[in-house]
Structure formats: C-alpha cells, structure tokens
Amino acid sequence: MMSPSYSAPRPRPRGWTRLAAVAGLVLTLGLGGCASVYLVDSEVQSFARWSPPPAPAAPQWYLFDRLPSQNEGPAARAQTELEQLALQQLAPLGWRVAGTDDPAPTWRVQVQASTLRLPHAPWESPADAFGPGYRMGRLPSGQAFWMPGGMRIATPYYERRLSLLVRDARTGQVVYETQAAHDGRWNDSPEIWRAMLSAALRDFPQPPAGQRHIAIEVPR
Structure with a gap:
C-alpha cells in the first residue's frame, strides 16, 4: 500500500x-x-529513519517479507519475480539475502507493485479511437x-506504482521507505519494474529529501 x-x-x-x-x-x-533505448521516467520519494543513525555500512543481510495474499497462485509467482528484480538491485549496494552460512539477517525487506491499465491516456477522449x-x-x-x-x-495507458520497505528484523520498525510511480504506454513489465526499482533505490541508503524525477534508459 x-x-x-x-x-x-x-x-x-x-x-x-x-x-x-x-x-x-x-x-x-x-x-x-x-x-536502441527508451526512457522510463519515475517520480520517486524516499525516507530514511535508521535507528540508530547513521545508515548501516555494507555488507548487510536481509530476508524478504510477504503478505499472505502474495503467497498463493499467480500472485506468488509475480511476487517472486519482483523480489528477484529487487535482489538484483540491492546486491550491488552490498545488501544480500541471508543464506544458511551467513550471519542472521538484520533486516526484512518488503516490495510491492501494482499496475492500472487504462484504455487510453488520461488526457485523451474515448472518441479519439x-x-x-x-x-x-x-x-x-x-x-x-x-x-x-x-x-x-x-492505445492502452499504464499507471504503475512500486514501494520498498526495510524493517529492523528484531523490532519490526520501518527504517527505510522508498516509492516510485511511472505512467506511460510501455508494457514491457520486467524491464519497467527493473528500471523503477533502480530509480527507487537511487542514493540508497541515504537519499535526499523531497520528490525526485529520475529517468532510466531501458534497452529496446
């Protein structure tokens, strides 16, 4: 949400x-x-509340959190794909999913995404078809x-929203929140989600305050 x-x-x-x-x-x-490329432009807002500050230095270990509705059927498959994309974006930042031979995870990461498909762009009239x-x-x-x-x-138009939360695994307190929104006609879902995650995690773990416009080039 x-x-x-x-x-x-x-x-x-x-x-x-x-x-x-x-x-x-x-x-x-x-x-x-x-x-050879197209731009995925996202509106991003990020909030850091590391306790205690400053932000933890890499490497860090975490596990993914899911809602009950994300553990069954097609929703579970879609969530697995989304978490894999998040894993790929977090790994270069020194954040890794904890394995059996790793230290106990310090953090829990939850990522959510939604897409609203519109029959046409908001500024267009249905009669334009x-x-x-x-x-x-x-x-x-x-x-x-x-x-x-x-x-x-x-031509259909898509409104996409994505959020990523980091919680303290011991207390459950949210210490990092980032959100990205992208609207457009592109429907290359995995690549768009990857670009939105890249934008959402820009400047992690110490982002600047305020809303930012971030454009990511995606190969065609």
Missing part, C-alpha cells in the same frame, strides 16, 4: 492535441531513427513522417 505522504506524479496536461502527439512521433522518428488517424509516409530522402489517413486505434 502506498504511503499517505506520497505525492502522486502530476498529470500530464489534458490540453494535449493529436497534432502534438504526431509531432512527437515525427521527432522521435526523424532524430532517433531506430532508437474513432475517425481519421495517421499513417507513416517517407520523404524522397527516406526520412519517415506521419500524415493524416487511416483509422486511429486507441
């Missing part, structure tokens, strides 16, 4: 027009060509551009 103190990212202007969207596509095609659309053309030079024609098809 997202913390009440979390400020959701500001919605994009609803005054966007279809012409602006087409202009963005032209710019992407004209300047990027066959782009009908009527004249746009099709690709090419100049004599070979450069691609978009022009009116064809039928526009509504």
Whole structure:
C-alpha cells in the first residue's frame, strides 16, 4: 500500500492535441531513427529513519517479507519475480539475502507493485479511437513522417506504482521507505519494474529529501 505522504506524479496536461502527439512521433522518428533505448521516467520519494543513525555500512543481510495474499497462485509467482528484480538491485549496494552460512539477517525487506491499465491516456477522449488517424509516409530522402489517413486505434495507458520497505528484523520498525510511480504506454513489465526499482533505490541508503524525477534508459 502506498504511503499517505506520497505525492502522486502530476498529470500530464489534458490540453494535449493529436497534432502534438504526431509531432512527437515525427521527432522521435526523424532524430532517433531506430532508437536502441527508451526512457522510463519515475517520480520517486524516499525516507530514511535508521535507528540508530547513521545508515548501516555494507555488507548487510536481509530476508524478504510477504503478505499472505502474495503467497498463493499467480500472485506468488509475480511476487517472486519482483523480489528477484529487487535482489538484483540491492546486491550491488552490498545488501544480500541471508543464506544458511551467513550471519542472521538484520533486516526484512518488503516490495510491492501494482499496475492500472487504462484504455487510453488520461488526457485523451474515448472518441479519439474513432475517425481519421495517421499513417507513416517517407520523404524522397527516406526520412519517415506521419500524415493524416487511416483509422486511429486507441492505445492502452499504464499507471504503475512500486514501494520498498526495510524493517529492523528484531523490532519490526520501518527504517527505510522508498516509492516510485511511472505512467506511460510501455508494457514491457520486467524491464519497467527493473528500471523503477533502480530509480527507487537511487542514493540508497541515504537519499535526499523531497520528490525526485529520475529517468532510466531501458534497452529496446
């Protein structure tokens, strides 16, 4: 569950027009060509309450915590995949899942994620899925551009939220909380979650105060 103190990212202007969207596509095609990466931009907020301070130095050992609902069926498989992504992000920071030959875990880590699939972007009208659309053309030079024609098809839009908590394994006290939010049309779930986790753990374990905008490049 997202913390009440979390400020959701500001919605994009609803005054966007279809012409602006087409202009963005032209710019992407004209300047990027066959782009090898795309950006996953996240709004991040992190809170550190290490007790006692300062933040513990690496290496540190932890175990994952789960809610009962995350231990059965498809939810358990999805949670396992998410925890593996979190493990990969924490390992370079010197935080490791405790094994049988390791010291007793000092921390418990809980990671949660949710996705809301919308039929179209918040600033678009359902009617945009009908009527004249746009099709690709090419100049004599070979450069691609978009022009009116064809039928526009509504493109789904995704709102993703992610949180990661670190608790003291002995007392259960939350000593670190970080949250990331990303909205967009990309649906490459594992890579997007990996990028959001990378953004959420930026500057761990001593993050700056306030909300931050962090963009991560993801290979296509």
